[in-house]
Amino acid sequence: MADSMADDQVPGKPLPEPTAVSAPYWAAVDDGELRMQHCADCSGWTFPPSTRCRHCAAGEPHWRPVAGTGELLTWSVVHQAPYPSYGPDTPYVVAVVRLDEGPQLMANLLDADEGALAIGARVRVVFEERAPGHRVPQFVLA
Ligand SMILES: [Zn+2]
Incomplete structure (x- = not known):
């Protein structure tokens, strides 16, 4: 724990913990851009990030800015x-x-x-x- 922290100091808000699947999302956010996964097969959007399209289960939806x-x-x-x-x-x-x-x-x-x-x-x-x-x-x- 932070012994050097002043008594009136509030610990920071939680930070995202990117996974292998969500890392591209958080990397874009860190750059000030919102990107989501888009499916080339059905044109559906998948969020939260996944290895499959949430609409048609096609693999590898690709990242696209919104x-x-x-x-x-x-x-x-x-x-x-x-x-x-x-x-x-x-x-x-x-x-x-x-x-x-x-x-x-x-x-x-x-x-x-x-x-x-x-x-x-x-x-x-x-x-x-x-x-x-x-x-x-x-x-x-x-
Ligand atoms: Zn799809």
Whole structure:
């Protein structure tokens, strides 16, 4: 444990732990780009990353950039932080977003006024730097 850490210092938020399958996703995110797997056989998108297309089970879906824009499908407001590092953010919004290309993902919706949220609201991706060179995708209202 970090003995040198000041008493009032909050440990950092968790970082992604890429696997062999998800490593291209996280490498793109670290570069500030959202990429998802696309199937040449059925044109379906696969997310989370997989070795097979989630629609037709074809192998080796290839990585393709997505625009990072989409709509708010649903959300939840977190008032009690699950980890001390999230305490300063409360209350914050955890959202499920459907990208314009089709795939869905869960992320935080930053700087969101709860009263302004609506199903179908337009959102766009932003990249939060969690550690030098390492980012996570988050969303904001567009
Ligand atoms: Zn497919």
